[in-house]
Every structure is written in structure tokens, then in C-alpha cells.
């Protein structure tokens with residue numbers, strides 16, 4: 762089932778999430794729906810708050826469906842190590858049409874649970890490292906807008922207010 766993507770400034774995007782405690786069939790269905798919703802929106806990552814759920818789970822696929830082995834479920838994830846820096850343009854399905862430069866670590870090691878509850882660790886670089894940071898931020902109620910310069914952030918927020926007034930947001 763494809764869920765509509767929750768857009769900024771919805772309150773659910775601003776709030777910390779509740780840990781996943783039950784790794785059951787309902788959770789498996791939820792992650793399937795999240796992948797489906799993410800692919801429909803042509804994203805590389807989706808966090809539960811982006812479909813209106815305050816739960817600590819995100820899905821990532823930096824190949825956008827091209828490689829089934831690249832599908833990652835991150836339940837209760839935490840970043841346990843970072844190295845280096847990268848500055849690249851970043852966007853978000855909840856802030857469609859806007860991008861900005863965000864400084865992130867170049868290498869990120871994450872500890873998370875998969876859809877069955879099994880704990881794993883993964884070290885990533887480049888786009889995947891960036892996706893880890895972006896999605897885990899979502900689970901703490903943080904959008905990429907927070908990492909932009911105040912000038913850039915205000916400009917985007919002003920444009921979104923304008924689009925909201927004309928019913929285009």
C-alpha cells in the first residue's frame with residue numbers, strides 16, 4: 762500500500778519517535794509499505810514519521826529499487842561512529858522541490874535491528890552514509906533544513922508559506 766508522504770511543517774516530523782518493540786507480521790507489512798511508498802516517490806530513504814507514524818524505523822535503498830540486496834530496514838538505529846566530512850546537496854520527500862548543501866560525515870557506522878529484530882552493524886560511505894544520517898535525523902524529529910544556513914532555511918520556509926497560501930503545497 763502506498764502512503765501519502767507527510768510534508769513539512771507537519772507536527773509529526775518535528776517529534777522524537779517511539780522505539781520498535783514488536784518485530785511481527787504487522788511490522789513486516791509496514792516496512793513493505795514504506796519501501797513501496799518510497800519507490801513511488803522516487804526517494805532513497807523514508808522514515809516512519811514521513812507517513813505520519815511516530816515510530817523509530819526507516820527504510821533505505823540508494824539504488825532506488827534496482828538492486829534488491831540494497832534494501833535496508835533500520836529499526837531503532839543509532840550512529841556509533843563517524844569519520845571525515847562530505848558536503849553535498851540534499852533533499853527530502855517531505856520538503857519536495859527544495860535542496861540545500863548539508864555537511865555530513867563521510868563514513869558512518871550504524872547499529873540497528875532488521876525487520877526480524879536481529880541486530881546488525883554497517884559501515885557506509887558517501888551517499889549511503891548521508892542517507893543514514895538523514896533518516897536517523899528524521900527519527901529524532903530533525904529535518905535537513907535544520908542543517909542549512911539560516912539564510913537558506915528562511916528562504917525555503919518563506920517560499921513554502923507562499924505556496925501554502927496559493928494552495929500549491
Ligand code: NI
Pocket residue numbers: 852853854855895899
Ligand atoms: Ni527526508
